[in-house]
Amino acid sequence: MRKNKWLVWFITLCLLTMTLSTPKHSEAFSGQVIELGANGEDVIELQARLQYMGFYKNQIDGKFGYGTYWALRNFQEKFGLPVDGIAGQKTKAKLVNQSNYNKEFVRNQLNKGNRFTHYGGKPLEQQVKKGTSPAPKKNEQVQLPAKYSQQDLQLMANAVYGEARGEPYEGQVAVASVILNRVEDSKFPNTVSGVVFQPRAFTAVADGQIWLTPNARAKEAVLDAINGWDPTENALYYFNPDTATSAWIWTRPQIKTIGKHIFCE
Amino acid sequence: MKIITSLLAVALIIMGVFLYTSKQNEVALENDLRAQYTNRMTEASEKLTELQKSVQSATVFNDPKAQAEPLEDIWRLSSEIKSDISSLPLQQDFSSEWLNYLGRLGDYAKLKSQGKVPEEKWLTVTNNVSKNLDEFSVEWQNASTELLAKQQSFSKWQKEVKSAQPSEKWTKMSTTVKGYSESDFPLTASESDDQKKKDLKAIKDKPVTEKRVVKQMKEMFPTLKNAKVVVSSSKSGAAYPFYHISFNEGIRTGYTDYTKKGGQLLSMLIERPIGKDRIPQEEMKEKATKAVKKYGFEDVELVESRENHLVWHVVFVRLDPVNKARIYADAIQLKLAKDDGEVLGVNTMEYIQKETLPDQKIVPVSWNEYFTDQVAIQSEVLAYTENEELQQRLCYELMVLKETKEESHTFRILIDTETHEVIKSEMMN
Incomplete structure (x- = not known):
């Protein structure tokens, strides 16, 4: 009986030690190590905590860009941590010990699309500027190469969905690539919207199908094209041989067929 | 009635x-x-x-x-x-x-x-x-x-x-x-060179068979070893001949393109559902680096990674063997699944069209005089990039931070090492 009592005490002591020694951060941050290029909940918390202490000055958006990177390095330098701009367990633990994070407030503002900050020492309700449009949903947030905007992505997704929603994935990436190839070519307008809305350039613009809501697959296809994939091997035109009415399009040098479309130079 | x-x-x-x-x-x-x-x-x-x-x-x-x-x-x-x-x-x-x-x-x-x-x-x-x-x-x-x-x-x-x-x-x-x-x-000489590069004129390798590229594809991407494939050839108007392989293996469908000369991989994309698991960023980077080495691209450095909701997009660039400068025009893009880090896409179009690089002087610059005191230079490396006349120029690649009380902005600035002209200036996200 006495032996059992000691055992119970020992287990209780172990559990207590484990609870106390577990860093506070495990309740908040995930166990993932995050760095430049990351995106998501952990980055939102990282930005909010860095802003709480005045290291991070930009918008809290969940994207680990350079603003977050330099802020994190400055924090690491100040608190004697290895300065690498990477949020590992030690850095996260230190952040949790040194700052507060009002998750509910931050999530609430992000969902409402408000512009806000999360500085310490100032009432949070005084740090909200109400926005006019809802913030993108979590799964719609994307990180693009510097020369492209979210509007480019949206417009191209509309065009791809309107033009090629019945095509294989490769065919959808291909349509997006043609738009980008045209933007780069001196014979076409040099913006995505200029290319998409060039009269008679795309059937989907003429028949209004460009205004259909694109699905996730079309967006994914555009994202791949924006990131460099071009299944057309530099095509500037494409057409459906069953429906094309222009005789001129048949005179273009053809590169390859994907789904129902022939891609040409 | x-x-x-x-x-x-x-x-x-x-x-x-x-x-x-x-x-x-x-x-x-x-x-x-x-x-x-x-x-x-x-x-x-x-x-x-x-x-x-x-x-x-x-x-x-x-x-x-x-x-x-x-x-x-x-x-x-x-x-x-x-x-x-x-x-x-x-x-x-x-x-x-x-x-x-x-x-x-x-x-x-x-x-x-x-x-x-x-x-x-x-x-x-x-x-x-x-x-x-x-x-x-x-x-x-x-x-x-x-x-x-x-x-x-x-x-x-x-x-x-x-x-x-x-x-x-x-x-x-x-x-x-x-x-x-x-x-x-x-067309200027540089434009003509640029067109030749785009048309893969530099590839002088011997033609390879359809059978060989299919075998090569299955070795490069083991998840496709039992894939059903349909191989077609580029049409006669293509600037360079290539094989186009469409494949299907269980949940995976996609395509790869290989040049007919030398059987060089041009690009590959796999479409498959992505699970809910998430691998750490560090592991993803290791997998990406291992993958490019396995594909035979030994002289590259990972320069950028972007996490999106289902996949990671990663960029590698070739390093000059002499001065270790990054050659941005010779890039490789990889796409990895967030659930297990499987390579879902490779794009080597730019890498295989290797750039001819100029022999260029490196004239030191005093950055304190070059920039205002509102900015701080955070890093400096050498890199090649294209100027407006489509010529490759060796540049100082600087990450420059401009901070005010309200906000901070980071710029990636490429400055010609010889003329000190700004070739590119991008505001980073």
Whole structure:
């Protein structure tokens, strides 16, 4: 009986030690190590905590860009941590010990699309500027190469969905690539919207199908094209041989067929 | 019977009102569009006259300060006419050639304003341009006036622009402008090199068989070892011949392209559902680095990774073997699944078109004098990048941080190591 009592005490002591020694951060941050290029909940918390202490000055958006990177390095330098701009367990633990994070407030503002900050020492309700449009949903947030905007992505997704929603994935990436190839070519307008809305350039613009809501697959296809994939091997035109009415399009040098479309130079 | 007749009468009235309203809407829209097209067409014509004047003025002055305004006008007007033309429903071939000519003229004026065109060459080219613009403007005025007159019957214009056989006048104009481009702005050596590179002219390897590339694909991407494949060849108009492999293996579908010469991988994409698990970023980077090495690209460095909701997009660039400078034009892109880090895409188009690099001096710069004291340089490496004349230049690649009380901005700035000219300046997200 006495032996059992000691055992119970020992287990209780172990559990207590484990609870106390577990860093506070495990309740908040995930166990993932995050760095430049990351995106998501952990980055939102990282930005909010860095802003709480005045290291991070930009918008809290969940994207680990350079603003977050330099802020994190400055924090690491100040608190004697290895300065690498990477949020590992030690850095996260230190952040949790040194700052507060009002998750509910931050999530609430992000969902409402408000512009806000999360500085310490100032009432949070005084740090909200109400926005006019809802913030993108979590799964719609994307990180693009510097020369492209979210509007480019949206417009191209509309065009791809309107033009090629019945095509294989490769065919959808291909349509997006043609738009980008045209933007780069001196014979076409040099913006995505200029290319998409060039009269008679795309059937989907003429028949209004460009205004259909694109699905996730079309967006994914555009994202791949924006990131460099071009299944057309530099095509500037494409057409459906069953429906094309222009005789001129048949005179273009053809590169390859994907789904129902022939891609040409 | 009476009730039915009344109901029919009411239905007919409703239909009549509906048809009338629709027709009115259609007419209103047609009028709006007609007004917009007329406005754009007239603007393009007026700006063409201004452009002619600016080209003439730019040849009058020798003094760089006096020349600055007409040069700026040429650049601005050519860009504005481009915008007008691209928003008009004109014959496609004509639009393309005219946009190309205007773009080249604008770029040339910009280069001149930067002192990159010798005076003698500038005078020769602009005298030609001026003569050609004079000739062209007469044709343009005639053609556009005729088109505007056709708008009296809007449907006639619509019919003409949609016609499979374009009118002779516009086809002739398109040929004329193409001729102007070739005579006034022939391809420079760098542009020609750029085109050769794009057309993979440098690949001299021996052709490989279809069977071999399929085997190669299955070895490179083991998840596809049992895939069902359909192989086709590029069409005769392709600048370089390649094999196109479509594959399907369980949940995976996609394609790969391999050059016929040497069987070099051009690109690959897999589409498959992504699970809810997430691998750490560090593990993803290790997998990406291991993958590029396995594919045989040993001389590359990971320079960028972007997490999106289902996948990671990762960029590698080739390193110069001598000075270890990054060669941004020789890049490889990888796409990895977030659930297990499987490589879902590879793009090596740019990497296999290796750049010819210049032998260039590295002249030290005092950054304190170069930048204002509002900024701090966070890192400095060497990198090759393309300038406006499509030449590769060795640059200092700087990450520059500008911080104020309210916000901070990071710039990636590439500065020529020899001339200290800013080749590229990007604000990073």
